[in-house]
Amino acid sequence: MTELNGLSIAILGGTGDQGKGLARRFALAGHQVLIGSRSAQRAQEAADSIGAGAGGGENADVAARADIVIVAVPYEGHKALLESLRGELAGKIVIDCVNPLGFDKQGAYALPVEEGSAAQQAAAVLPDSRVVAAFHHVSAVVLMDPAVDKVDLDVLVLGDDREATDTVRALAEAIPGVRGVYGGRLRNAHQVEALTANIISVNRRYKAHAGLRITDI
Numbered sequence: 001m002t003e004l005n006g007l008s009i010a011i012l013g014g015t016g017d018q019g020k021g022l023a024r025r026f027a028l029a030g031h032q033v034l035i036g037s038r039s040a041q042r043a044q045e046a047a048d049s050i051g052a053g054a055g056g057g058e059n060a061d062v063a064a065r066a067d068i069v070i071v072a073v074p075y076e077g078h079k080a081l082l083e084s085l086r087g088e089l090a091g092k093i094v095i096d097c098v099n100p101l102g103f104d105k106q107g108a109y110a111l112p113v114e115e116g117s118a119a120q121q122a123a124a125v126l127p128d129s130r131v132v133a134a135f136h137h138v139s140a141v142v143l144m145d146p147a148v149d150k151v152d153l154d155v156l157v158l159g160d161d162r163e164a165t166d167t168v169r170a171l172a173e174a175i176p177g178v179r180g181v182y183g184g185r186l187r188n189a190h191q192v193e194a195l196t197a198n199i200i201s202v203n204r205r206y207k208a209h210a211g212l213r214i215t216d217i
């Protein structure tokens with residue numbers, strides 16, 4: 001498995017549930033984590049709440065400082081944020097976990113994305129970055145729950161750069177209980193993002209925080 005020693009991880013929108021949850025797990029695993037936000041003060045407060053040496057700063061600042069950058073902002077702000085950080089993110093692994101979903105009385109549903117998926121939108125906006133799609137189905141509630149020692153799910157990792165997807169699989173496995181599984185090329189990210197709507201339906205019906213496991217590998 002790929003070694004992650006010494007790699008720092010920034011999380012854009014790391015003040016939100018998902019970003020903070022991932023940051024907490026990576027910090028607990030001993031990685032240098034940098035929380036990003038539109039506000040340096042909000043970032044620092046989130047970093048302080050995580051502890052374990054986490055730092056904080058404005059999104060552009062942490063994007064420039066980190067080796068690996070996770071995008072954890074709502075789909076509405078995704079494209080504009082990445083367009084503004086093209087320089088800072090050049091040459092880096094950029095992990096997109098954004099699920100373009102709408103919600104109405106019937107629950108969650110997948111939104112159409114012109115580029116095919118949020119991850120492909122990221123790749124289109126960031127031609128000089130190594131975009132990988134991952135962490136779409138991990139529940140932020142579970143990541144933040146101190147009673148959960150092991151997170152029981154596989155993380156599907158998609159991308160067109162083998163070394164980058166191997167690195168992200170290794171990063172996923174820094175979370176105890178998680179297995180990182182290669183899930184195909186970036187052009188197949190749409191259905192992985194959209195599947196989150198089904199998982200949300202499962203969670204609502206069964207009052208759960210469901211995860212996926214891939215069998216026979």
Ligand SMILES: NC(=O)c1ccc[n+]([C@@H]2O[C@H](COP(=O)([O-])OP(=O)(O)OC[C@H]3O[C@@H](n4cnc5c(N)ncnc54)[C@H](OP(=O)(O)O)[C@@H]3O)[C@@H](O)[C@H]2O)c1
Nearest residue numbers: 013015016017018037038072073074077098099136139140
């Ligand atoms: N929640 C989950 O369980 C979960 C699971 C898997 C994937 N995801 C995906 O992860 C992403 C984040 O989810 P979340 O629940 O953490 O969302 P969130 O709390 O609504 O937003 C995360 C952070 O994004 C920043 N933000 C909000 N609007 C923005 C905009 N227009 N432009 C730039 N930054 C903006 C905010 O930080 P500042 O105000 O500090 O800048 C906010 O704290 C979503 O795309 C979601 O689909 C979530």
